[in-house]
Amino acid sequence: MQVSIETTSGLERRLTVGVPANVIDQEVNKRLQEAAKSVRLNGFRKGKVPFKVVRQKFGSGVRQEVLGDTINRSFQEAVRQKDLKPAGQPRIEPKQFDEGKDLEYVATFEVFPEISLREIDGIQITQLEADISEQDIDEMIETLRKSQAGWAIAERAAQDGDRVNIDFVGTKDGEEFEGGSAKGYTLQLGSGSMIPGFEAGIVGMAAGETKALPLTFPEDYQVDALKDAAVEFSVTLNNVSEQQLPELNDSFFASFGISEGGLEKFRTDVRENMEREKERMVKTKVKVQVLDSLLDANQVETPKSLVQNEIDVLRQQAIQQYGQLSSRLDVRSLLPDDLFRKRAERRTALGLLISEIVSQQKIMVDNERVRKLVESIASTYEDPESVINYYYSNNDLLSGARAAVLEDQVVDHLLSKAALSTKKVSYQELVKPEKDEIEG
Numbered sequence: 001m002q003v004s005i006e007t008t009s010g011l012e013r014r015l016t017v018g019v020p021a022n023v024i025d026q027e028v029n030k031r032l033q034e035a036a037k038s039v040r041l042n043g044f045r046k047g048k049v050p051f052k053v054v055r056q057k058f059g060s061g062v063r064q065e066v067l068g069d070t071i072n073r074s075f076q077e078a079v080r081q082k083d084l085k086p087a088g089q090p091r092i093e094p095k096q097f098d099e100g101k102d103l104e105y106v107a108t109f110e111v112f113p114e115i116s117l118r119e120i121d122g123i124q125i126t127q128l129e130a131d132i133s134e135q136d137i138d139e140m141i142e143t144l145r146k147s148q149a150g151w152a153i154a155e156r157a158a159q160d161g162d163r164v165n166i167d168f169v170g171t172k173d174g175e176e177f178e179g180g181s182a183k184g185y186t187l188q189l190g191s192g193s194m195i196p197g198f199e200a201g202i203v204g205m206a207a208g209e210t211k212a213l214p215l216t217f218p219e220d221y222q223v224d225a226l227k228d229a230a231v232e233f234s235v236t237l238n239n240v241s242e243q244q245l246p247e248l249n250d251s252f253f254a255s256f257g258i259s260e261g262g263l264e265k266f267r268t269d270v271r272e273n274m275e276r277e278k279e280r281m282v283k284t285k286v287k288v289q290v291l292d293s294l295l296d297a298n299q300v301e302t303p304k305s306l307v308q309n310e311i312d313v314l315r316q317q318a319i320q321q322y323g324q325l326s327s328r329l330d331v332r333s334l335l336p337d338d339l340f341r342k343r344a345e346r347r348t349a350l351g352l353l354i355s356e357i358v359s360q361q362k363i364m365v366d367n368e369r370v371r372k373l374v375e376s377i378a379s380t381y382e383d384p385e386s387v388i389n390y391y392y393s394n395n396d397l398l399s400g401a402r403a404a405v406l407e408d409q410v411v412d413h414l415l416s417k418a419a420l421s422t423k424k425v426s427y428q429e430l431v432k433p434e435k436d437e438i439e440g
Helices: 021-036 051-081 134-147 198-202 250-254 262-297 304-321 337-361 367-378 384-393 395-415 427-431 435-439
Strands: 002-009 012-019 086-096 103-111 124-129 150-153 163-172 175-188 210-216 230-244 419-424
Touching: 012 051, 021 051, 021 103, 051 086, 051 103, 086 304, 103 304, 124 262, 134 262, 134 427, 175 230, 198 210, 198 230, 250 262, 262 337, 262 395, 262 427, 304 337, 337 395, 367 384, 367 395, 384 395
Parallel strands: 124 419
Antiparallel strands: 002 012, 012 103, 086 103, 150 230, 163 175, 163 230, 210 230
C-alpha cells in the first residue's frame, strides 16, 4: 500500500492512498468463491453454478463491496502508519477505481490539534454566597403562581403582560421576507421574544384592530439579510387574554405534591428547592470562571467538523425548546450556523482541553459520583428507581452522565490549584444566569 500525505491548511490533511490491483482481485475472487458454494440460479443445483456464471452475475456488486471495505481498512492503516488522529469522518474522492488497475483515492479530513496545555495555577476564583430571605420566598411563590396561572379573554386594549393572539406579515422594501409571517400566533407582551418595538407596538391595540409597525432589525440579528434592516409588520390583533393567578389554597398546594400542611409546608418546600438551586448556581458560577480561565490560558484551534457537530446539536436543542414556534415558522431558516458558532467553538475547545487534562492527569471517572448524579436527576420524577434503571440500561444517557462527572472532576482538579475567595450577594443576583452560563 502506498501512502502520501499533504497539509492543505491548518488542521486539514490530504492522504493519497494506493492499493495494488491484485489485492482487490484476490479478495473479489475469494468472496465470489464463497458465494458460489451456496448460490441458487435457475437451471443449476445449489453450489453447482459455474464460477464464470457467478462472476458474470455477481462480480460487479461484490467488487463494489470489496472496494468499500478496502477503502475503510486501508484508510485506518494509513492514519496509523502516518501517526494521525482524524477528527471526524474523511471525505473520499476516487482517483482510480477501474477493474484490473491499482485502487487509488484521496481522503481529506481534519486532525485533532496538538495541545501544549497551560493550567491555571493561582488563578483568582470568586465563590458567591447568599442567604434566602422571606421576601425571596415570597417572590418565588409569585413566580410559581404565574406558572400555574390561567388566561381569560379580556374585553379591553392590550397591556404589557397580556397574552395576545395575532396574525402578522413582515415586509422589506414592500416584499414579504422568509420567516416573517404567521397566523394565529400566541405572544406574551413583555416577554422580549420578538425584535425591539414589536411587542410595545401591540400595547394599546384592541381585538380586531390592524396596525402597521415600522421597525428595524438589530445589527447582530442572526439572519444576515435582516441585520439592521428596515422592515414593516402588519399586525392584526385577534384577541387579548389577561393572566389570572391561582389562590394560595389546598388545590394549589396539591399541584406541587403537598397534601397536608398548607401554606407553612409549601413555604418550607419552596425554601428547600431554593437552597438546592442556590447550591447548584454557586457551583455553576465557579465552574464558569474556572473554564473561562482555562480557555483564556489556552488558545486551541478547533476542527471545523467537530464545531459543525456541536452546531447541529445546539440547533436541534433550540428546535425542540421552541417546538410551538417551529410548527408555525420556518425555524431552520431563522437558526443559521452562525447563531450557534461561538458557543459551538467554545464547547469544542473546552472538550479538547478537558480531554487533554484527563489524559495528562490520568483522571478516572468516579462511578460513585455518576451514581449520585443519576439519583439526583431521578429524584425529580415520581418513580426514581425506574429512572435510575433506565439510565443504567441506556448507553447514551449513562455516557452523558459519565462525561458530566468527568468534567466536574477536571474542574475540581483545576480549582484545587486556584486562589478561592468569597463574596456575599443577594439570592436574586446569585441565581441570575450570566452570558457564559447561557451559552454553555
